[in-house]
Amino acid sequence: MRTNPATASAAETVDISKLSRMSGVTSRTLRHYDAIGLLPPSDTTPDGRRRYGRDEVLRLQHILVLRELGTPLGDIATIVEADDPAVTIATLRDHLGALTAERDRFARLAATVATTIDSLERGTTMTNEQLLDGFEHRKYEPEARERWGDDAVDRSNARWKALGTEGQQRHLDAHREVVEALGAAIRVGFAPDSDEVQEIVTKHHAWLSLFWTPTAETYRGITQMYVDDERFRRNYDEVAPGAAALLRDAADIWASRHLS
Amino acid sequence: MRTNPATASAAETVDISKLSRMSGVTSRTLRHYDAIGLLPPSDTTPDGRRRYGRDEVLRLQHILVLRELGTPLGDIATIVEADDPAVTIATLRDHLGALTAERDRFARLAATVATTIDSLERGTTMTNEQLLDGFEHRKYEPEARERWGDDAVDRSNARWKALGTEGQQRHLDAHREVVEALGAAIRVGFAPDSDEVQEIVTKHHAWLSLFWTPTAETYRGITQMYVDDERFRRNYDEVAPGAAALLRDAADIWASRHLS
């Protein structure tokens, strides 16, 4: 046909770099697959070079299809060894749960990180007009210094300034998400110790933690202040009456569980 | 202030198991964080036991918030060392790209695996009424034997039988997805070598590979047959005229790129 008999065996096999180029995997990967017994070469030349025949190419195709699905190499070995659809099915089913869990996990992480970044970074193109709205900062500095000491206030201030005026605005927006969630929780009637509300507190604490890490004591203190201080309370209760109190109660429980 | 001088250092510090319980991470993890310099204890007792003070608890809170976001420990170290919002933002931005990519990857994998499993496994509750529709199998066995040899046909048959009649039906359904995608590609006017169509071929090949691994030669052969043989062609062209030809042309290109 296209190969003469004398060179047939050579023509029918490919070397590692050819197979690498054909398949798109590195030669290192092919050696690895040899090392773990997943894909031994069909033959080796006298000087030790790997030669892969047609069967090996097919086997590699099969391996790569499964690898594309995220199947661990050990499972792939099971499947291609067994060469049995029932085994394939069972193995894939096991694997699907892990895949969807990972997908959901990364989706949540990406959403959270995006929100966080957004609140920190997007603001650099905005005006500082509305800095007086929402969760203002410098306004309450004197009280804060009394409550939590100069050190904490100074560090918090430094971070705050580093944000730029617009970044600060975005930070306020992120906070608003928490407030909205609190309002929704009130309307639905969730209790402070419900999973839903505790989840909101987790977000509130995480949000706060990116700039200033509260202790159990100071976290309880600041949420209590949200209730006591009219200027803060408005920011919460304007969404739903009792939001500040709900946050305080929930934060108290949350702090016991996570900060003490 | 609130602690007497004599017991201040002891009262203000916690041991590793206490911190472990407080934070929810294992003591091994805390030792690891010490080992890599991420969270050294504030002090060690004369007999070498780790003691963590208030600052370390706060630092751990910060670390865990970031770890929840999936941030690598190295990046976390950068952030908590710098203690600078600008660094936090830049690091998180870098990380977001990786997170969304991972999310998308797992989403695609999960969808593909789900479809695959579905086509293989869900069918065990169905009738075999419609076995004559779609992509039938045994019907073309004589030709297949001629074209690709008895071995391949026997192995393929074995796998096919192992599916059960209903599993077979589901396999046909999975194939229909490919056909629909081909029809859509035709209506939009994609070329055989376009990324979109090549992607469809990738799926078609993967679908085929789970039961029978084609070579470049046989893959070209079978897609050519989809065009030549009226009984096969109908399955493709009923969705959109020219679908079988498009698949053949695209598969030819695909085979050159991936199978030769």
Added chain:
DNA sequence: GTTGCGCTTGACGCTGCGTCAACTTCTACG
């Protein structure tokens, strides 16, 4: 002869800890 490409076999690195193993120290109990 020598240069250089492409192959070979080790062997370590990476991520984030889990999991022994061997040992010390503190506390409780009889």
Added chain:
DNA sequence: CGTAGAAGTTGACGCAGCGTCAAGCGCAAC
């Protein structure tokens, strides 16, 4: 007061899937 048990300590290996040197060999072109 001796001893067992709980809890701490420091190594050190294991894991998944290769990437990445490092050192060396064979073969072909100049």
